[in-house]
Amino acid sequence: MVASPYLILPGLGNSGPEHWQSLWQAELGCERLELPDWDAPRLSRWLYLAIEAIEQRPGVVLIAHSLGCILVAHVAAARPDLDIGGALLVAPADVDSRRHTPDRLGDFAPLPRVALPFPAVLVASRSDPHMDFAVAAGLAADWGARLVDAGAVGHINVVSGHGVWPEGRGLLADVTGGGPHRRAGAEDHPAP
Template sequence: MFKSSILLVPGLGNSDEQHWQSYWEQSYHFPRVNQLDWQTPTCRDWVQALDKAVVHYAASDVILVCHSLACATMAAWAEKYGRTIKGALLVAPADTEAADFPSTAIGFSPMPLQKLSFPSIVVASTNDEYVSLARARYFAQCWGSQFVNVGALGHINSATQLKDWPQGLQLLLTLDQHR
């Protein structure tokens, strides 16, 4: 179904069994980037783990599927390493500069806003409690990403009960077919 290597990159707390990323892992056998500390992360550690995974899966053919804090991780990774990958699907990017951003996550602010060197799609919801639609649109603009508003889907996580999330898969296929 997919020509590229797809890497799932969960956010803070990892993606539980009801999360669409976990459904994709089970259904399509996409590997998950594992972090040493899901609850009290440091950006430096998460970026290093992401880079190891990207290098392992042949960087130029990789599409990253990031959720929440993983979007900031990906942006910091892209800024630090400058690797070219096939693309990134950036779902519900957490606003690391928001007043209520968890203080247990260290080094993720300010949000990296460097233009990405690869195709990307930012997917946002109108009622996400971790990022306003305007901020998500701003991140997409800075990163040079296509922006997709999926309506009122909260943080686009387990609570939304998307299961296999067909709309997300279509967006992923769009990136996979990109040259």
């Protein structure tokens, strides 16, 4: 059996059945990083399992949401040699801020600030309760990721009204070469 070209990395609590990650998993045949401790994450355990999964899928494209984005950055910092085809990083969680994330995520702090050794698109919301837009923009710059300003759309999950999320599918196409590419750090703005 051939591995999927995509690996989904959900955040805290996993992504429920109506979350865009779950819908994409079914539609695209994506694989999901399965973790035993979705509600009590430990960086060492998540990092080990993510690295193991990526090693088994050379060239995989990572589709991360919230804490999953931070996991991707930790993977890149720990193992820049891994063969990762790219990453779509959506609504990262600010694990450095107790105002934005619960204390139980402190194990993931500090936010890694090293350049990602693969192409990436970071999608940030101006009204995300888990990350200030300015911090997300700084992360995109530090990571060498293309920043996409999604506007004031919450945490880009089911609660904020994002189901299938076709705009995200277009951004995934950008990461995988199926759409227009821009230089790392370039910023997109929402249409008026």
